[in-house]
Amino acid sequence: MMKRVVIFCLLLAAATPFLLGCIAPPPEKGMVIRFGYQPSTHQVAFMLAMEKGWWQSDLARLGVVCVTEAEFPSGPPEMQAMLAGDIDVAYVGATPPITAIDKGLKAKIVAGVQINGSHLVVKPELAESFTAEKLRGAKIATFPPGSIQNTILRKWLLENGLDPEKDVDIVAMGPGDAVTAMGAGAVDAAFLPHPYPAIIELEGSGVMVVPSGNMWPNHACCCLLVSEKLLEEHPEIVKQIIKTHINATLYCREHPDEAAEVYARKCGWDVSQVKYSLDTWDGMWVYDPYIGLNCTLEYARVLYELGYTEKLLTREDLFNTTLYDEAVAELGL
């Protein structure tokens, strides 16, 4: 019996490399650019360019043989993957790169992706003649401390005379849990990026009352982050990535319905929900990194003061706008 088990184990061990060989993708010869993104309407420019094959066709001229994509549920695991060297380019929120760069990630923000685009949504009984004062004693769901949403919400509460620590109960959770919590009446309000506030409103469990652009005008939300290795070794490829991103962003702005369809198809949403979200949000797809630059530096200051970064990161630590400037000049924008 023992002999049979040993023989079986040896055969299994011998077969493993072949089995793995069958399921592993074949190695690519030539340059491969690996993108990371999140399934958010904020980053639809990436999805559109991917669906239309623009990344592949634009980068092929520069020797890129393959463009891959990896979807991440949120920014931290995306940055973790970049730190581990698994992705070269990331569409990501503005705060995850700050803490990652502080921890040793060699990467720079090279372009903007989107500004504003979050909404405070409250349960229907609080919505009529809404003022911030109505949130006194309320339980508000949002992303964890240090995130863009948490930072903006706390700033806005303070500006409206409410102490985020004493006057309200801010509970940290992911967007799916927050939508469930609103539906169950487990929280009184939620401050989330689109399309989640629109989903809550469509489900009838909440009403969108304050867009994030009213709380902090033109605040940075998502950005385009590129590894320093790619920046140093292949600046021409990075410049082309920026150009393709600009073209995709302009196309999304001109064809929002098509952008909504691309997003709905790729992420498995109902297209009417996505269109409703895009009709009601105050977000804007951008490519200019200068729009969100000061705001990102403000996020860096908040993260430093909260003790989430060891040092106060500067513009030089976070941004590289040289290639963007060149790309814009070459495109004649």
Added chain:
Amino acid sequence: MNLTALKGRILEVISLCVAVFLWQMVSDYVVRNYFILPSPYLVARSLLELWTTLPVDIAISMLHFGIGLSLGTVVGVSVGAVTGWFRVADRIADPIIEIIRPIPPLAWVPFAIVWFHLTHRAAGFIVFIGAVFPILINTYAGFRGVPRDLVDAALVLGCKKEKLMLRVAFPYALPSIATGVRIGMGVGWMCVVAAEMFGVSRSGLGYRLFQIFYPHHKMAELMLYMLILGLISLLLDRVFRHFVEERLLAWKKGLVAEA
């Protein structure tokens, strides 16, 4: 403590010291990137920085664990005993249990929010889901395995039929129940992290791990909390074994084979 036991302890301490030394060396000279592998020194330093929040986090996690495990023990032992002893109850409950049992505790999070809202009970419910099935299955196995001879002997000696379950089957099943609770404790403790990921509290080992340290890539603190999770699990297991195996099941000594 006799000489052999002392030697065993010394070996354990040496093993731990060598592991920590190797970890420090690999971190400093092989990996040389504290993001990929934080050194024991950095982990120890983070312990000093977190000494005020750590006790609160442990207390809150123990509360969630306590709610889940106590409920899991009550339900698991009750249902396991009834289904193990009565064939009809087994037929009725088995398909339901077997459908629910493989569902991962994390999948219950939306229902935990809907049913219990953002309370400690919701976190306790996730721990309960993790703990209840090992307890239930082991209790069931314990009751199913009661030898016919034992039942016959009890009846011959005058035990009433309605008291067989409590007087004969339950003591016989106790070692299985203890094993189930021990496994349930381990699984339940693993579920504590998942149970604190969805806004039930602003403290807790899982909350701090996933909502604070992970998003901000605080790897030394992350490693510290992972080690604390492991240490608490070890401590819980040792305490359980001391009280249950050494005291409650002391009668087993000499009856079972020991290598």
